[in-house]
Amino acid sequence: MTHNLPLLLAFGLLIGVTTVLFGFGGGFIVVPVIYGVAGDRPDAMHIAVATSTAVMIVNASLATMTIRSRVLAYREYLWPLIGFIAVGTAIGAVAATRASESLIHVFFVAYLIVTIVDSVVRAGFLDASSDTPRPLGRHVASIGGVGIGAIASFLGVGGSIMTVPLLRRRQLPMATATALANPLTIPIAVIATIVYAFGRDGTAPGTLGYVDLLAGGALLAASLPTIVVTRRLVRHVPDRLHAHAYIVLLVASLVAILAT
Template sequence: MLTSFSTLLLFGCLTGITTVLFGFGGGFITVPAVYAVLKAAARPGPDAMHTAVATSAAVMVVNAGAAALAQWRRGRLRRAYLWPLAAYITVGAAAGSFVATLIGGTALRMLFAAYLLVTIADSLLRQGFLTVAHRTRPEPLGRGTVTFGGMGIGLVAAALGVGGSVMTVPLMRRRGLPMAEATAMANPLSVPVAVAGTLVYALAPTTSAGAGQLGYVDLTAGAALLAGSLPTIAVMRRVTGRVPDRVHSAAYIMLLVVVLIVALLP
């Protein structure tokens, strides 16, 4: 138990770093970490992935909220890109969370890996992510992007417990925002996904829920992750904005590759 707590505490610190620098909110780190800890503890197999996704969503509520507040205080958030996009993301997130409770654990893990693979390929093969010319007036979001795109982001992100930064960061990037601002926007846009997902997973009936669990949410694992992430977020918010734009975008893709490899491990 102590080893598991220490492992999750360490991954919590890593989550804090990725939350501030990349807007991940925790999903790409916490889902594989919690899944691995549950498997090592010989928890019931069918529910391990669902528990990992649910716990990730709960942790993301706090992490993304704390990071969004810090980014707002530093003036990196643009209201025109947040609303009403956040409302449509919330609608999609509620549906995605419910759908995820009906999918088998193995299928959910493969979808998570496929989601990462598509994102990596898109960022590398399409222009506008690795290098982008800074624009004084970035392009606005179209109505279709806000409505259907927002619901799609919420649906996929909530189902996989990964927030939505993997879609919102490239979206903002291709509208002409520098990487520091694109990742900053991902934090508040991850909050509605995390809230909707947490409520659905916490209220979902499970066959293995016991002490320390609220529905599919593992409260002990969540506490360990937050104990590592919150202090790290407080420190890392002083660093964001100092990383060169090209280095920042390349590091984003490299981290996705690492997480994809971890997710595919048996």
Template sequence: MLVSFLVLLGFGCLTGVTTVLFGFGGGFIIVPVVFGVVAATTGADAMHTAVATSTAVMIVNATTATFAQARSGRLRKAHLHPLIEFIALGAVLGAVAATWAPDSALHLLFIAYLAITIVDSALRRGFLDNAREGAGEPLGKVASTAGGVGIGAVASFLGVGGSVLTVPLLRRRGLPMADAAAMANPLSIPVAVAGTAVYALATPTTPYPGQLGHVNVLVGAALLCGSLPTIAVTKRVVGKIPDRVHAIAYLALLVLVLVAMVVTALV
């Protein structure tokens, strides 16, 4: 049990760093880790528990980072509205669908989602080669409405917060990586809230102490013990990383998570 706590605490610290630098409120780090811990202990509904716990932790991480980044002036209202409202709508739809999906299907879809995102960001222009720092073209109606619903649905379904969709989207609109990552946090909050509410009310196959629906409260608390202090420290380096290096690091992190998920699928 102590080993599991230390593992969660360590990855919680990593989550705090990724929340600030990349807009990952938890999903891409937390889902593989919680899946591994639950699969090695109780084993029941491991992927559902991982996704649900990820969304719960994301509420706290994304909200904390949002307040910190708002004070730095990196949040742009023109890109938040109405995108955030439609993301919230999609998040409810995605979370409800996820409660009905088989555990194995969630795992495979998570892997596919990561792979597509990595290839798209690496090969399509506008992510790695964005040189229009500060341009920030406004989102069109289709991107804000239909795109927002799609982002919310996919993010909530897989418990990833939406940063992997919103960061490339805003990046291609001319925002520097620091601003695109900062914007991902407030845009992840409705996904986290909607997803957590649905998962907390769901009935797991085998209920365990310390769980609220599919949300493992004890695991979430251990992760937050690591993430909250590192968010406070990491916010001081935002904007000091060269833009292209920041973008490459974003993709490198996605590759590492993809490898982790493929390995857990094969074990």
């Protein structure tokens, strides 16, 4: 993938911005990009998903550290949800190593469409209806957490695609919901990467299992300094604009994965 280095570095900048603003850590940006540059390989979708989770370990960890004061202020939304997410992650990652390329691709597209439609049509995401945040219920944290982990690791997208809408509908501001998405993504990224790295027989040069080390390194080289710079911007983005921008980015990811 060295001939695609400029492209990877350019998208690394975008990943850094979306990590801070939307809690993606990579996810819906990395998967279409890696899938596009590795499209001639028979395991391109697996490589894209695995490399995405590896990138998210670093990006989500750095983003969590840079906005830790906001994260700590709402730590009651992290536990026990994060524990159930970890359980679901192991299930989803193992299932993905045994799934076909076409199945992962179809699920990726389908989940994007469902999330976009749900966020636009169902009340509670684009406009917060109350200034008072509501706590997570027991069933939401347990059953919802396992589901979030399983789907996120299967698709290589981190938890933000589900945790942001979930927390948003608990009346949290977008800036807070996206900030909490980063620590909630870390267990998904770590567990899924371990499974993808060691759940494959044989490895190609420059890879660890399904993880493409060269592509991941290029993306991180550009995204990490961008995260540090962008973290100061999120507090200045109006809440409604922030929510609409989240939907726009999901639509762009859908177009990209369909185009590739």
